Amino acid sequence: EAQVTQNPRYLITVTGKKLTVTCSQNMNHEYMSWYRQDPGLGLRQIYYSMNVEVTDKGDVPEGYKVSRKEKRNFPLILESPSPNQTSLYFCASSYGGGRPNNEQFFGPGTRLTVL
Amino acid sequence: DAKTTQPNSMESNEEEPVHLPCNHSTISGTDYIHWYRQLPSQGPEYVIHGLTSNVNNRMASLAIAEDRKSSTLILHRATLRDAAVYYCIRVAQGGSEKLVFGKGTKLTVNP
Numbered sequence: 001e002a003q004v005t006q007n008p009r010y011l012i013t014v015t016g017k018k019l020t021v022t023c024s025q026n027m028n029h030e031y032m033s034w035y036r037q038d039p040g041l042g043l044r045q046i047y048y049s050m051n052v053e054v055t056d057k058g059d060v061p062e063g064y065k066v067s068r069k070e071k072r073n074f075p076l077i078l079e080s081p082s083p084n085q086t087s088l089y090f091c092a093s094s095y096g097g098g099r100p101n102n103e104q105f106f107g108p109g110t111r112l113t114v115l
Numbered sequence: 116d117a118k119t120t121q122p123n124s125m126e127s128n129e130e131e132p133v134h135l136p137c138n139h140s141t142i143s144g145t146d147y148i149h150w151y152r153q154l155p156s157q158g159p160e161y162v163i164h165g166l167t168s169n170v171n172n173r174m175a176s177l178a179i180a181e182d183r184k185s186s187t188l189i190l191h192r193a194t195l196r197d198a199a200v201y202y203c204i205r206v207a208q209g210g211s212e213k214l215v216f217g218k219g220t221k222l223t224v225n226p
Binding site (some may be wrong): 045059100101103104106 | 145146147151156157158159160161164166206208209212213216218219
């Protein structure tokens with residue numbers, strides 16, 4: 001089954017404790033991205049990757065890192081989480097190539113709470 | 116800036132058609148119109164997209180105005196499972212494929 005998976009689905013952590021949220025897709029997609037969703041602010045893009053070893057900032061990249069060493073994986077790293085990073089996070093992927101008619105596939109979400 | 120305008124909420128009865136409008140009066144000639152929906156406690160899900168012509172798929176139909184300044188997502192027979200927030204999104208040619216989500220339309224389906 002074609003899918004985007006995220007782990008963990010739920011995470012409660014404390015300020016400053018490094019964490020990684022994993023994202024994996026099995027569709028051989030070139031493009032992957034991370035969004036966060038907050039009440040009243042909607043979904044906003046954090047980082048995206050057009051292909052392996054190619055990443056770039058989205059609209060709200062501060063406090064986050066990403067890497068794209070393999071095509072299927074795109075982990076989101078919070079080196080020193082803070083309470084304002086408490087949010088619902090979604091990973092997405094598509095075939096890429098900058099084509100505006102691409103369908104994007106989203107993961108089920110990771111609910112992160114930083115105390 | 117989502118660059119699209121949608122009603123905050125709409126209500127429908129089960130098994131009736133639903134027409135969800137979207138205004139995108141500043142759309143450029145090469146922007147596609149995409150619709151995604153987000154069911155409660157789930158990630159966004161692609162519904163349909165189009166450029167100029169009306170489009171149909173197994174989930175819905177998309178009617179695009181001749182001047183492309185507006186479009187309508189049509190669910191032919193709403194079910195309780197269609198209750199979700201529906202997002203109308205412009206996607207530009209040659210961009211980063213970023214989806215700019217607005218507030219969307221929250222659709223309530225009554226049994």
